Amino acid sequence: MSMTTEKSRIACEIDFDRNGRQAGYLRAPLSRNTSGWGIVEIPIIVVKNGTGPTVLLTGAVHGDEYEGPIAISRLSQTLDPGAVQGRVIMMPAVNVPAVHSDTRLSPVDNRDMNRCFPGNPKGTFSEMLAHFMDSVILPMADISVDMHTAGHSGDSALSTNMHDVGDPERMKRTLEAAAAFGAPYNVVFSGVDEGATFTSCVERRGIISLGTELGGWGRVSVEGVRIGRRGVDNILKYFNVIDGDPETAQADGSPATRHMMVAEPDLYSFAPAVGTFEPCNVVGEQVFAGQAAGYLHFVEDVDRAPIEIKYKRDGILWMSAGPGRVGRGDTVAVVMTDYAPSN
């Protein structure tokens, strides 16, 4: 729940109870050198009709992740209100300042918005925005799909993701929703620094919560967009918000999503020094413990041999480092294993 009952400073022109399609902007105050009374406009599109659940679709909480925002933006311009039973809240560019700067962090306060939840209405811009999402938007949602990629810092196997939420019934419903989304993989994971993320807020409210990782490396993945667009359609179909059955056939011929997990710290590999990283695999490949994940090169030093970084576990490569140059402590590989329930 929100840490505060204080009112948000962000204005919203949408009437969430009105039937039909509404497209407009949240108006977040941002005093700056060029405009003391300036605002930032955050796009929001709501389609409501009949009776049914509320699906929340969010993209660009990180500004350099493109496939989700493209999928949500396309849906928002094509979804026919007459075909909807329920409500679809679409926010294709939540973190507009970061979208404009094409960066993960907000250029306004240098914060990762996805580490600012549940936020603070009197805090920095990212904290104010996080508080609005948690205290105003989330209470309306029954299902949340927060769409990410690995951004500039890596690539990801095309996947939905979720946490082990404890409650077996909600766990089952979330796994089924992920299977309906129909990405090649669904990953149940223990991340880094999870308490401050958007999905942690969604889960605290008991809402069905999915994330996605649909590419990265600072480019638009053609297949990531295809899976993302199909996935949001599939979610609306699965929850009977629009007609039809989810399509989950995979490009490799398999009929459905493969459920995976990242449950232990030794599935992550980190760079031990500053250097130039040469990866040995692409995401989605089978890898083995003891095999080289990559080599850290010191190309500016004639005498220094590369450091071999090894996988510690067998599995499928979920995330791989992308930018070439890495720093000590940067993640260079994340391996996932087949899902097995913990209880």
Ligand SMILES: [Zn+2]
């Ligand atoms: Zn992200």
